[in-house]
Amino acid sequence: MTEKDNTPKKEQGDDQSTQSSLVQKIQQLGQSSVAAAPDSNIHVLPIIGQIEGHIQLPPQNKTTKYEHLIPQIIAVEQNPKIEGLIVVLNTVGGDVEAGLALSEMLASISKPTVSIVLGGGHSIGVPIAVSADYSFIAPTATMTIHPIRLTGLVIGVPQTFEYLDKMQERVIQFVINHSNIKEEKFKELMFEKGNLTRDIGTNVVGTDAVDYGLIDGIGGVKEAMAKLNELIEHNKSDGTMIQ
């Protein structure tokens, strides 16, 4: 658009180049990017709705696509101006491999990360929540822990079951490595009967998630920002000491 507007101006005012450059400036300043706020040193990664992986979901679903998030995580890691990342989760879960890929990416980022679970961080949202350096959960938020399953598909051969079992083991290992929950407790919650309708597993409410050691603390935006700033300061002071 800018180019389109500028070309006629340049043609008319070759003799009045100073004036036209002024006009250009005014035109450019007239665009919305003028009052740009100072660059934020904290960036935010929202993970909302379903986590979409290998299969494209119909447009009426609200999804977070992992192919969109992975380059963003790389950009956050590379940009020296960004000092911390906050991950906002309100997800029902979704593709296990995509969720695990995101969790591994977030866990391996060198900058401080803090996650907040608002509303829900179900299913594969659990490893994503615990992948941050410090995790928060809103008191009313819940996390559903349940075994991996294929919706509506019948397992035909024992190999399929073994494949799913291995995938589930990867999820369990990731969660126990990145949170304070004990493997026995996590498995107990995962295979609990009678809590969920037509499914096994447990719906863990905010305060319980902290009691089990799954999440580090109860809190919302204020607590998460305070913690992230603290981690950034800690990161900076560590860096100077090495030098």
Next chain:
Amino acid sequence: MILYTPLSESDIFPTESQDFQKYEMVNLQGKMVQVERLENGTCRIVQLLSTDPQDFLNEQFMPGSMVSSHEIIG
């Protein structure tokens, strides 16, 4: 009509491919946005894809706002 089935709704009523084609990711002033192409040639912003919280305060990227097709790249 009630369908008693363990299959998901999209398995029984497949989404038409044109529903997918309505939405696309485009570059608007260096930011990735998901837009819905409307029949009159303009686009409606559906979602802004950015990690910078300041971008979400920019009214131009607000979901629902209209952009003309020649403003976008891709």
